[in-house]
Amino acid sequence: MDLKALLDSIARDVLAAPARGKVADYIPALAKVDAQKFGMAFAPVDGPLVGTGDFQVPFSAQSVMKTFALALVLAKDEDSLWSRVGREPSGTAFNSLVHLEYERGIPRNPFINAGALVVIDRLIGLYGDALDAVRTLVRTESGNPDIDVDMEVARSEAEYGHRNAALAHFMSSFGNLEHPVARVLDPYFRMCALRLSCADLAMAGLFLARGGLRADGSRLLSTSGAKRMNAVLLTCGTYDAAGDFAYRVGLPGKSGVGGGILTILPGRGCLCVWGPALDKSGNSARGVDGLDEFTTRTGWSIF
Amino acid sequence: MDLKALLDSIARDVLAAPARGKVADYIPALAKVDAQKFGMAFAPVDGPLVGTGDFQVPFSAQSVMKTFALALVLAKDEDSLWSRVGREPSGTAFNSLVHLEYERGIPRNPFINAGALVVIDRLIGLYGDALDAVRTLVRTESGNPDIDVDMEVARSEAEYGHRNAALAHFMSSFGNLEHPVARVLDPYFRMCALRLSCADLAMAGLFLARGGLRADGSRLLSTSGAKRMNAVLLTCGTYDAAGDFAYRVGLPGKSGVGGGILTILPGRGCLCVWGPALDKSGNSARGVDGLDEFTTRTGWSIF
Amino acid sequence: MDLKALLDSIARDVLAAPARGKVADYIPALAKVDAQKFGMAFAPVDGPLVGTGDFQVPFSAQSVMKTFALALVLAKDEDSLWSRVGREPSGTAFNSLVHLEYERGIPRNPFINAGALVVIDRLIGLYGDALDAVRTLVRTESGNPDIDVDMEVARSEAEYGHRNAALAHFMSSFGNLEHPVARVLDPYFRMCALRLSCADLAMAGLFLARGGLRADGSRLLSTSGAKRMNAVLLTCGTYDAAGDFAYRVGLPGKSGVGGGILTILPGRGCLCVWGPALDKSGNSARGVDGLDEFTTRTGWSIF
Amino acid sequence: MDLKALLDSIARDVLAAPARGKVADYIPALAKVDAQKFGMAFAPVDGPLVGTGDFQVPFSAQSVMKTFALALVLAKDEDSLWSRVGREPSGTAFNSLVHLEYERGIPRNPFINAGALVVIDRLIGLYGDALDAVRTLVRTESGNPDIDVDMEVARSEAEYGHRNAALAHFMSSFGNLEHPVARVLDPYFRMCALRLSCADLAMAGLFLARGGLRADGSRLLSTSGAKRMNAVLLTCGTYDAAGDFAYRVGLPGKSGVGGGILTILPGRGCLCVWGPALDKSGNSARGVDGLDEFTTRTGWSIF
Numbered sequence A, B, C, D: 001m002d003l004k005a006l007l008d009s010i011a012r013d014v015l016a017a018p019a020r021g022k023v024a025d026y027i028p029a030l031a032k033v034d035a036q037k038f039g040m041a042f043a044p045v046d047g048p049l050v051g052t053g054d055f056q057v058p059f060s061a062q063s064v065m066k067t068f069a070l071a072l073v074l075a076k077d078e079d080s081l082w083s084r085v086g087r088e089p090s091g092t093a094f095n096s097l098v099h100l101e102y103e104r105g106i107p108r109n110p111f112i113n114a115g116a117l118v119v120i121d122r123l124i125g126l127y128g129d130a131l132d133a134v135r136t137l138v139r140t141e142s143g144n145p146d147i148d149v150d151m152e153v154a155r156s157e158a159e160y161g162h163r164n165a166a167l168a169h170f171m172s173s174f175g176n177l178e179h180p181v182a183r184v185l186d187p188y189f190r191m192c193a194l195r196l197s198c199a200d201l202a203m204a205g206l207f208l209a210r211g212g213l214r215a216d217g218s219r220l221l222s223t224s225g226a227k228r229m230n231a232v233l234l235t236c237g238t239y240d241a242a243g244d245f246a247y248r249v250g251l252p253g254k255s256g257v258g259g260g261i262l263t264i265l266p267g268r269g270c271l272c273v274w275g276p277a278l279d280k281s282g283n284s285a286r287g288v289d290g291l292d293e294f295t296t297r298t299g300w301s302i303f
Helices: A003-016 A062-076 A098-102 A113-127 A130-142 A151-159 A162-173 A181-192 A198-204 A223-236 A239-248 A285-298 B003-016 B062-076 B098-102 B113-127 B130-142 B151-159 B162-173 B181-192 B198-204 B223-236 B239-248 B285-298 C003-016 C062-076 C098-102 C113-127 C130-142 C151-159 C162-173 C181-192 C198-204 C223-236 C239-248 C285-298 D003-016 D062-076 D098-102 D113-127 D130-142 D151-159 D162-173 D181-192 D198-204 D223-236 D239-248 D285-298
Strands: A039-044 A050-053 A194-196 A253-255 A260-265 A269-274 B039-044 B050-053 B194-196 B253-255 B260-265 B269-274 C039-044 C050-053 C194-196 C253-255 C260-265 C269-274 D039-044 D050-053 D194-196 D253-255 D260-265 D269-274
Touching (some): A003 A039, A003 A285, A050 A198, A062 A113, A062 A130, A062 A181, A062 A223, A062 A253, A062 A260, A098 B098, A113 A130, A113 A181, A130 A181, A130 A194, A130 A198, A162 B162, A181 A194, A198 A260, A198 A269, A223 A239, A223 A253, A223 D223, A223 D239, A239 A285, A239 D223, A260 A285, A269 A285, B003 B039, B003 B050, B039 B198, B050 B198, B062 B113, B062 B130, B062 B181, B062 B253, B062 B260, B098 B162, B113 B130, B113 B181, B130 B181, B130 B194, B130 B198, B151 B181, B162 B181, B181 B194, B194 B198, B198 B260, B198 B269, B223 B253, B223 C223, B239 B285, B239 C223, B260 B285, C003 C039, C003 C050, C003 C285, C039 C198, C050 C198, C062 C113, C062 C130, C062 C223, C062 C253, C062 C260, C098 C162, C098 D098, C113 C130, C113 C181, C130 C198, C151 C181, C162 C181, C162 D162, C194 C198, C198 C260, C198 C269, C223 C239, C223 C253, C239 C285, C269 C285, D003 D039, D003 D050, D039 D198, D050 D198, D062 D113, D062 D130, D062 D181, D062 D223, D062 D253, D062 D260, D098 D162, D113 D130, D113 D162, D130 D181, D130 D194, D130 D198, D162 D181, D181 D194, D194 D198, D198 D260, D223 D239, D223 D253, D239 D285, D269 D285
Antiparallel strands (some): A253 A260, B039 B050, B039 B269, B253 B260, B260 B269, C039 C050, C039 C269, C253 C260, C260 C269, D039 D050, D039 D269, D253 D260
């Protein structure tokens, strides 16, 4: 299969279709991104990366980074995290406090904001500098030492971060954060403000397609650990549209409000897409369309 | 009617009944209060105050103070507050975030914690020093210049105040606080830590029984404004037991987790009770029993 | 005070104000009522009834009848009902299933639809023919033997009654109905379809203003029982607007989607209003306006 | 791989571990099943079925049958169903009415009870006799003409079926059922009461592992349709434990309170397990353990 030609064809189709969705505007720094950008990159487990469109343009990774934070925690301590965070789909809007209250401060899963804050809290305990741990991992795996925090976005997130502060304080009231709220929020906002391209992300996520092996052949996660992470991505990685995403795309994936989506094809490769306009669930509208076409044309869904 | 004899008799009956409930223990400073304390004071609109038991012993007023904060806001600006806070019973636990989310940052009523934070936020706008405004009002009306903040309790509230911080940040995320979170929480914690006796509170609340007139004859609230505050007390003043409290006691009232309950008998007087052990709704168990007996024996409920 | 002149003046003011609200249209038989109708009647405890406008025109009493069903149950057995139904305000839409689920089949209060079905279920146990018990009570107290069921409305309610059937089956699944679902629904739909005028209702409800005494001087409820019913009316009688109704009107009351509202002035009389157009909470829009004016002008609220 | 030896070894391990869970007891007919039964059967796409333990003993299939009902609807009309039922994980207890209310009568997915009732309603529209359509499909695919309804269980389900009746009436109140409630409930209860063995179910579900092809080579679902059904099974097939099931087992699957679980290994085969004792989510406790071991030892999860 000529993957480069396939990606180009998909990009043409996606861009030809009427634009859908809306660029995230809850912080000014994100609102000004060009909604017409579109990129897609596929990193095979056994060959060179291919891409189309804006696949080398860095964008705000946002929640996609939660994947790497979780992997780093599970790499050192798979067991203890799951007493502090569940692994069930949220079933409601992605930053809802409702479930958190019913479940006494235990977030539904590690990818809703509350859950990611618990992951960061644990990451601090395991690595000290949580931001640096995540940044180093994506730099090393992608081979791009220039990946860094967009400080304007980070500051903006912090300024408009009342909801995340509420989540953190709420979990603290239930005793589910080990570190002070400010200490947890700061690396969280910075991590979400990391800028990477589709190419960077596809390379960085490849360890999940390789059964847990890093680019240098060393092991980050056990084979079983990598499978389990993929299961969590599938059931919890795309806000409250996990069922629909599995139905249409059929791949484990993690989306972010910057418009990026990272998906895993176990044993085959890592596919990343970027389109800033979001559907009502907060996933890239054109991104989902592109991924849908990719798995439909290749037949490479996990189902 | 010999009210002093009546109060003594009620106190005997209440103390003779098996103890129920549990002293609030969410902060150490409250947990050490003697559960056996019991006091009751009645301030008639037209005669001297009578009391029984520990009616002159100061205790932590806690949420009872929300009554005075609300009165001060309504005294200067009755209208604008109600676009920022509702006046419906909560129907769930008193500091629940669930309703707050469904109602987009608008608390159900001014007596749940979230609503009281909005009241404090408005109080800052109207009076500058919110704590001082409330403290001055209760000192003046009660005639007791020694009423002040218990700093140990205030510090303890702040230290364990993650849930209130969560509420404040959550409302800020919906744009429903004008001042920074810390600026609002600080006077809130201090106000709740004011120490007053049943005698102090019964005198301080008398303006609500006098149709809005203060002790010196000046007007704090309009006649209609006082009636409206009593309506809010009746439907929202006793956490999620407002229906049961109206059924048993039949008076507008505001309770606090320090074990105090302030009730209003419009045109007759102000009745205050204190018993530190709380029932499962957070209202003083013996306090409600005492009030129930009082209205049963006098027939002085509003119904 | 010239009450007739007062009612006439209020009616003029209410009718002069721009129309608000919308006639209930969930069943065709209700939807065809003229939205411009308006009537008001006051039955003093010690004098002849006065009325204004359409106060002698019968309308569909709907949920107002729940008042009489509850009174008949409490008259014979005050205690056992409260283990099967609560007495707290609903805090959400009046026929919500949400609370019912969280509270394991125990309705929040006897005036939401689920609670009224439990009341009817108990009424069947106590009186056999539940509809006849209610109809006989209102006929006798109002002195109007012609009060009867509007069979078109009753059939229509039954036909569109899926939601009430759902409530009944749901409670049956928790074991909170003694009789088969159909046996309970039938008198419920008929009772709600009783047609009465403001004059009829004001006379029929007078026992609640007279401390439980019926028109013939016999006792239906104890003094304390009547006060307690008034407390339940105040906190639970006007759907999820009980707080607002207490704030504006300041009287115990029960509304129905036919546009009627029955209110109690303990010791003074019974005031009934009718205006078919409903506000968003399901209470008569002009009815609430009229009651608000009445208590404002007379100063006769319970607060 | 010697699959027969593998299944035997898994059965030994599972039976050697301490018993967990509790047999469903909401109807007497299910409560009397022997909790110690355990069977497991694997039907490869290209070879003879293998089994262990009680794999040939028929049990009450219950919700497992929802898989076949859904397949029959999607076979004839893939599009229209999804406007009447979602495909997102429920996130709460499997027969909750809460979500149904928030979503205005649209069930979260076709496998919660409410969603399955919509599927049956559509099945009646497409096939007339809904029960017969499902029964014929499983008889034909399994090659077992003796599969039939356990009438004692069906009657028992109907007798204790208030909750399902509530769901059906509730959806009717939103206009989301085309047929009368009783007409939909009857085949639903009968379908759930079908008795099949692990062997029967593994053969009957094989079309989902064969990309939609039936045993006779004819097509029931398109390749893409079969993948999509597997996606729905993965995200919604195991009550509110879908995330945990994906994490541990990593296969699309559908469980029933009779203790059966049907799982799909796309391209490989169909694996069915039976153990009557259920965990707190309603899934077979030993069944999940057995499936977990199977995918761990074979590495055949979809991730």
